[in-house]
Amino acid sequence: MSLVRVHNFAVSLDGFGTGEGQSLETPFGHASHRLHEWFFPTRAFREMSGQADGSRGVDDAYASKWGAGIGVEIMGRNKFGHQRGPWEDDGWTGWWGDNPPFHTPVVVLTHYERAPIEMQGGTTFHFLDAEPKEALEFARSLAGDLDVRIGGGVSTVRQFLAADLVDHMHIAVVPIVLGRGERLWDGLEGLDEGYDIESVTAPSGVTHLTLTRTSSAA
Amino acid sequence: MSLVRVHNFAVSLDGFGTGEGQSLETPFGHASHRLHEWFFPTRAFREMSGQADGSRGVDDAYASKWGAGIGVEIMGRNKFGHQRGPWEDDGWTGWWGDNPPFHTPVVVLTHYERAPIEMQGGTTFHFLDAEPKEALEFARSLAGDLDVRIGGGVSTVRQFLAADLVDHMHIAVVPIVLGRGERLWDGLEGLDEGYDIESVTAPSGVTHLTLTRTSSAA
Numbered sequence: 085m086s087l088v089r090v091h092n093f094a095v096s097l098d099g100f101g102t103g104e105g106q107s108l109e110t111p112f113g114h115a116s117h118r119l120h121e122w123f124f125p126t127r128a129f130r131e132m133s134g135q136a137d138g139s140r141g142v143d144d145a146y147a148s149k150w151g152a153g154i155g156v157e158i159m160g161r162n163k164f165g166h167q168r169g170p171w172e173d174d175g176w177t178g179w180w181g182d183n184p185p186f187h188t189p190v191v192v193l194t195h196y197e198r199a200p201i202e203m204q205g206g207t208t209f210h211f212l213d214a215e216p217k218e219a220l221e222f223a224r225s226l227a228g229d230l231d232v233r234i235g236g237g238v239s240t241v242r243q244f245l246a247a248d249l250v251d252h253m254h255i256a257v258v259p260i261v262l263g264r265g266e267r268l269w270d271g272l273e274g275l276d277e278g279y280d281i282e283s284v285t286a287p288s289g290v291t292h293l294t295l296t297r298t299s300s301a302a
Numbered sequence: 303m304s305l306v307r308v309h310n311f312a313v314s315l316d317g318f319g320t321g322e323g324q325s326l327e328t329p330f331g332h333a334s335h336r337l338h339e340w341f342f343p344t345r346a347f348r349e350m351s352g353q354a355d356g357s358r359g360v361d362d363a364y365a366s367k368w369g370a371g372i373g374v375e376i377m378g379r380n381k382f383g384h385q386r387g388p389w390e391d392d393g394w395t396g397w398w399g400d401n402p403p404f405h406t407p408v409v410v411l412t413h414y415e416r417a418p419i420e421m422q423g424g425t426t427f428h429f430l431d432a433e434p435k436e437a438l439e440f441a442r443s444l445a446g447d448l449d450v451r452i453g454g455g456v457s458t459v460r461q462f463l464a465a466d467l468v469d470h471m472h473i474a475v476v477p478i479v480l481g482r483g484e485r486l487w488d489g490l491e492g493l494d495e496g497y498d499i500e501s502v503t504a505p506s507g508v509t510h511l512t513l514t515r516t517s518s519a520a
Contacts (some may be wrong), residue, residue, distance in 0.1 A: 098487035259499040263491020269316035273481020281477040
């Protein structure tokens with residue numbers, strides 16, 4: 085069975101995966117870019133934007149695991165766009181331009197139906213109204229034998245964790261105190277019991293945390 | 303001016319410094335001993351209980367900073383004891399026996415007056431009804447030129463942080479998800495801005511986090 089993975093998911097010291105006041109201009113609200121400053125200099129990120137430079141240290145070692153072996157991404161609607169409610173025909177096709185960095189099918193969870201959107205470079209957005217388990221089945225049908233990445237946002241990751249569907253998760257803990265926004269860890273008491281947990285600090289100040297399902301190491 | 307320091311303060315991944323359901327039998331509630339398992343094997347802890355053995359690794363390196371240069375501790379009433387409300391004359395003198403590990407004056411914050419209690423080994427408990435700033439002045443009057451340790455519990459540390467009175471803080475982040483209890487980080491948005499923050503991981507699985515006031519390094 086293919087694995088369900090989370091990568092490069094950043095939270096503040098106080099556990100917020102996004103700030104308050106998300107909008108078109110500020111997708112992470114008052115957190116602005118502060119949760120992702122460790123990520124931007126990495127070679128993995130630079131390659132996504134067509135650049136051949138970038139750092140090769142420990143931040144990049146983690147960041148570069150994002151795409152390998154992934155056949156599909158599941159994301160929440162709020163990661164896809166800033167709109168809420170029924171879809172308006174405004175030509176919005178995500179934050180990422182004509183050639184999004186996914187290069188696989190992407191399942192966007194939404195209560196509002198919409199026809200798939202085929203982008204350049206192999207990314208197709210599918211829109212689905214489903215609970216995590218059913219969404220995962222659909223995603224696997226698109227992914228072949230490859231793994232499924234849960235791409236965010238915060239509540240989407242939390243829902244898949246709560247449903248015990250995540251096999252591996254990489255979290256970057258950023259040394260800032262956001263104070264408000266959306267918390268990753270809420271309602272997940274005892275989550276650690278099913279995982280081997282490892283922490284590694286980086287010179288950037290970030291702590292990389294990996295949770296790997298205990299049974300999957302056997 | 304002497305510094306105000308916090309040491310060996312453990313929180314879960316989701317930021318809880320204690321669990322829910324604190325009582326005489328379970329001072330940390332449903333967290334039980336899980337927040338402090340990294341601490342018990344250290345030489346620093348073993349010495350407190352009169353033993354000469356214990357680990358000498360990175361956990362001990364942090365743990366052993368607890369006492370050096372400290373002239374007084376400030377603690378909340380809930381750290382001192384399990385009672386709430388007016389003091390009952392039940393002979394309670396703290397969790398620590400006749401010879402508590404502090405060996406300095408200890409200021410216990412409480413809304414209910416009580417005469418000081420002099421213990422063996424240099425520990426005297428003083429009871430004070432005061433806000434953080436005033437409590438700190440009183441504590442300094444007992445400490446000479448030595449530093450002041452804020453000993454907990456969670457809300458006491460958080461109040462001193464909110465009042466911008468803490469110069470140095472050592473936190474041990476334990477890889478468990480408690481889900482409920484008392485959060486350290488609540489209401490502290492932007493706390494990171496005044497501090498140099500460093501993270502170091504230990505083989506025990508704990509991440510040691512230090513916040514040192516930026517100006518105090520100058």
